[in-house]
Amino acid sequence: xxxxxxxxxxxxxxxxxxxxxxxxxxxxxxxxxxxxxxxxxxxxxxxxxxxxxxxxxxxxxxxxxxxxxxxxxxxxxxxxxxxxxxxxxxxxxxxxxxxxxxxxxxxxxxxxxx
Amino acid sequence: xxxxxxxxxxxxxxxxxxxxxxxxxxxxxxxxxxxxxxxxxxxxxxxxxxxxxxxxxxxxxxxxxxxxxxxxxxxxxxxxxxxxxxxxxxxxxxxxxxxxxxxxxxxxxxxx
Numbered sequence: 001x002x003x004x005x006x007x008x009x010x011x012x013x014x015x016x017x018x019x020x021x022x023x024x025x026x027x028x029x030x031x032x033x034x035x036x037x038x039x040x041x042x043x044x045x046x047x048x049x050x051x052x053x054x055x056x057x058x059x060x061x062x063x064x065x066x067x068x069x070x071x072x073x074x075x076x077x078x079x080x081x082x083x084x085x086x087x088x089x090x091x092x093x094x095x096x097x098x099x100x101x102x103x104x105x106x107x108x109x110x111x112x113x114x
Numbered sequence: 115x116x117x118x119x120x121x122x123x124x125x126x127x128x129x130x131x132x133x134x135x136x137x138x139x140x141x142x143x144x145x146x147x148x149x150x151x152x153x154x155x156x157x158x159x160x161x162x163x164x165x166x167x168x169x170x171x172x173x174x175x176x177x178x179x180x181x182x183x184x185x186x187x188x189x190x191x192x193x194x195x196x197x198x199x200x201x202x203x204x205x206x207x208x209x210x211x212x213x214x215x216x217x218x219x220x221x222x223x224x225x226x
Contacts (some may be wrong), residue, residue: 002157033212042203042216043158044117057210090157101146103214106159 003027004093004106012112018079020110025072025093031055032064034073044049049074052108081113116141118206120217127194128225135189135220137204144206147180147187147213159197161202163191194224 003026013019025032030051035043049068060066063081068074078085081092088110092103127133139147145166157187164171164178164187171178175194180187185204189204191198201221205214 002159004157042120043214044216045213048212053165058213092157101163103148103160105150105159107155107157 002104002106004029004091004104005089005110006089008109009107010110010112012114013081015081015083015113017081017113018077019081019111021076021089021091021111022077023074023076023091023093023106025074025091026104029093029095029104030072031094031096032068032072033092033094034060034074034076035090035092035105037090039087040057040102043090046076078111083113084114086111116206116215118142118204118215120220122206122220124217124223125223126223126225129194129196131194133194133198133222133224135204135222137187137189137200137206137217139185139187139206139215140208141208141215142185143208144185144215145209146207147178148205149176149178149189150203150205152203152217152219154200158203158224188209191222195221196224196226198222199224 005024033048034046037043046060048056066076088108092105094102095097129222148163150163152158177190203221204217
């Protein structure tokens, strides 16, 4: 157990729908990062939050949004879903506000859009 | 843009043999190079990392080498065991940036 909790583990939904993925970081970690892993692809950085504030943005679609709450858990909202959004979505947490050292990944949410 | 190429995409070895996975990065300002192991149904787990001020780092059966001039870095696993079977990802980032650029992964199979 990495200490980073992601729910749900699996999600099947139809095109056009909206879903919310949840991530609880390791105890004491203030940064949460979201990554997307499509089939046979590496992980693509989506967005980072640090202590409730958006800190960095990657290749995140406008249909996607995220937030980090006062208890430091984070949610990734995916709307107007398309077949191509089917992927594994990982979050990682870190105690740092900058830098990529000390990342710890969760087990991911597998999203299937049908 | 920033890119990390990883080869091979699949690698099969006999138990006890060595395995080598190679990555090339494009951003010459990259100075942190971690390697992750991803087992089925789990998230990536950091197994070793190297910073640009060293050329090699070793941890038991795992070693990483870095050639900054050529912008290459490699993962070496010696005396492979069946439990080493997994997908391995290399990554690169600049110091104090907020994202890792990942390679596309290598599926390693170790046959008993």
